Amino acid sequence: MPESLPDLEPDASSGRARKARVVMTVFNTFQHDTRVYKQCKSLIEWGCEVDVVCIHKGDLPREETQDGIRVHRVSPSPFALLRLVLFLFYWPSTALMRRLLNRKPPQVAAMVSGPSRLRRMVQWLLFPIRAPYRGFRWLISKRPRRWPDWMNPEAAPKGLAWLLILMRWFLWWFAYYPAFWLYRRLRAAHRGFRRWRTRNRLTIRHARSFGRRIILKIFHPAIIVNLAGLDLARKAISLRPTLMLSHDLNTLVAGVIVKRMCEVPLVYDSHELYVERNIGHRSRTIDRFFWSRVERRCMKRVDLAFSVAQGICDWLSERYQHPNVRLIRNVQPFEPPTTPSMRWQRDLGIPEGTPVGIYAGAITINRGIEQLIDSAAHLEHTAYVIMGYAFQEAYLEGLKTRARELGVLNQRVFFKDAVPMHEVISVVASARVSVVPTQNVCLSYFFEASNKIFHSLMAGVPVAMSDHAEKRMIVENYEVGVLFDETSPESIAKAVESLVLDDAQHAQAASNCLKAAQELNWEHEEFRYRTAMKSLLGDEIGTIPPVRLGTEAAVS
Known part of the structure; x- marks a missing residue:
């Protein structure tokens, strides 16, 4: 069986008020990224739960907690796209199972004025086949798309719900299962390769170096980065965020996917002007051509954007006609003058x-x-x-x-x-x-x-x-x-x-x-950062504390 998928609906049955959960994605190992760390600590002290989804390398732990920050490291995998497709196939399953467990269907007013009973039955029977197509349409559309009220899986007759579940299992065994069987075989082969790799490290190092050069010749690095972003998105979806924050353009595609799947606000923190960054000796024309199109499409789905310099904020705002780009400088927490070390x-x-x-x-x-x-x-x-x-x-x-x-x-x-x-x-x-x-x-x-x-x-x-x-x-x-x-x-x-x-x-x-x-420090930037985040989190978070520098307090 495929791994369990998260229930994207809010947990209203428990009766407990869940803390605002902010999930951040960053395309590094989260070891020396001080800007991300400062934002995480600011949100935690403010009463949020913060998870960071980053890249796993070497012997770093895959799951750990750093000063209250839950860190999840994932390994980019070529099977990420297949996992995303399987998720879209199983997207409506939880609603159907919920209907089977409930005694009475919810009252849906639109069912009375919807299509005829016969037409509803036909469209319901086509539901398992249409789900993947509509899932992709919903993922890439500019506006959220939902099933019509009269097609709400929780409002289906119980007998029809049983039939739909059986149809989905039928499709699983004769359509989805072969793909998953192939995925399991490839994954088993990959495990065997990893065991062999531990005994042939030097050979693998040379082979990886050669393979990397070949892949980079065939595929542009931006394509590889965005495929790896699917793993970041998959992990972020499983964390059920209240707000999604993507650090830099190389994780913004993952952020857009999470926004579409979980229907949460998306924040984009541009650590630099990514489409015009320092890329060494690589072709700037090809790099700009690819990333500028990615950024243009993704910025339409961003609710709030930050950057480290006013010039970058103005550039992003004018180029993409985005009204909500704010300056959050990459400054340090205030420290009083120290004794020089000679x-x-x-x-x-x-x-x-x-x-x-x-x-x-x-x-x-x-x-x-x-x-x-x-x-x-x-x-x-x-x-x-x-x-x-x-x-x-x-x-x-x-x-x-x-x-x-x-x-x-x-x-x-x-x-x-x-x-x-x-x-x-x-x-x-x-x-x-x-x-x-x-x-x-x-x-x-x-x-x-x-x-x-x-x-x-x-x-x-x-x-x-x-x-x-x-x-x-x-x-x-x-x-x-x-x-x-x-x-x-x-x-x-x-x-x-x-x-x-x-x-x-x-x-x-x-x-x-x-x-x-006294002015260019993180305490002042933190106040502006929390003010901006408050506009998205609303009542899920407390009041914004005043600016404090050491033992002295000053209200900004």
């Missing part, structure tokens, strides 16, 4: 008294790290520290080779491993200036205001950064640093040195950073 500078061999310009973020392509290293040759008083996690070890070694060839490695440029999130601010606080040289290679980078900027504000460290839209707005409104031309090493070096050597300008910018941190 030990790590001595460990790196930086001479005492040397001003430090720190880059604290991901070490990857198009973040301007190459230009930052080139600018070190123009420095006279400052040393750079590049701190973060490298996604590709070869790329990190290439950066070190570049610095070595320029003669600045371990003299003007130092590399440091990433530190835990709770130590970032104390490490940044020991620097003289924070440097953000992100390159304008895509519209997403032009609009973004990365969280490394807000870390610097919390630490009271002035920022030298690229002259992009959101960064320019922060500098103009709060006067927390300077801007430079990110493509010019000379411009980067000049901006950094001017901020380091001018004590009056540096002191004023550092003071402004601490003032800006």
Whole structure:
């Protein structure tokens, strides 16, 4: 028998008021995603139940609880589409079984004015065959579609309900069962392959690498991502959410499926301008062609959208004519100024008294790290520290080779491993200036205001950064640093040195950073986030608490 499917109807028989249940989907392992974690904690403290459906990799547990957040990890499977089809085939079964267990059918007024009795009988007999077709129609339609009242399965005569159940079993054995039999055989073969894989790990690693290259040549990565999203949708449906929240465009298709199946509000959190994001050396034309069409169709079904920058919010609102796109910045919870930690500078061999310009973020392509290293040759008083996690070890070694060839490695440029999130601010606080040289290679980078900027504000460290839209707005409104031309090493070096050597300008910018941190923090964004979610959850959630920074409270 196929696995049991959830009853999508609200549980009114128990008489208990169920907490608002928010289900989030994210296309990662939910280990280092601080934005999703902050939203989860905010909703839990507000009285919601929160489940996160994410991707399973390696030896991570498939089910766990992190600080009250229920985490469900699923493995993308090629059988996801078959599971979805089976779900649509069985979609009306629970209503039929409920009718068989009830003594009296519910009073349906439309049955009196509906079609003739003979016509109703004929259409009811066609019900098991029409269910899959109508299920697909209902899934992709713009408006919710329901069975007419006179075709309500719970209102069917009991004898007819028994006949319909028998017809469904007949169709199961002669139509659905062969497909399910094939699915079970393939799944058993897959289990055998997994056992064989444990004994041949090296061979499998080479085969997977070769197969991945072949698949990516045949199928665009976006197609593979959306097929994996079916597994996320299937798990999310089984959790019976009150509200669905999709993080980034790569899980929005799954969110739309859950919205259609469970008839719940859908929220879309765009962590970046996905159709114009940094994709390295892949074809931007093909990627934009596919994802822009996915986003255009899905945005019609989104009830509320968030993004991390005002420019991205305006872009989404204008492009898709969506009236409800709101700004929720990717900022950190407020922390009072901490004592700088100088030990790590001595460990790196930086001479005492040397001003430090720190880059604290991901070490990857198009973040301007190459230009930052080139600018070190123009420095006279400052040393750079590049701190973060490298996604590709070869790329990190290439950066070190570049610095070595320029003669600045371990003299003007130092590399440091990433530190835990709770130590970032104390490490940044020991620097003289924070440097953000992100390159304008895509519209997403032009609009973004990365969280490394807000870390610097919390630490009271002035920022030298690229002259992009959101960064320019922060500098103009709060006067927390300077801007430079990110493509010019000379411009980067000049901006950094001017901020380091001018004590009056540096002191004023550092003071402004601490003032800006009083406003640009998660406590203020959390208040706006809860206000937006309240419009969808309504009376299922309590009142919105005021903004509180540490021991001081301020009502926003």
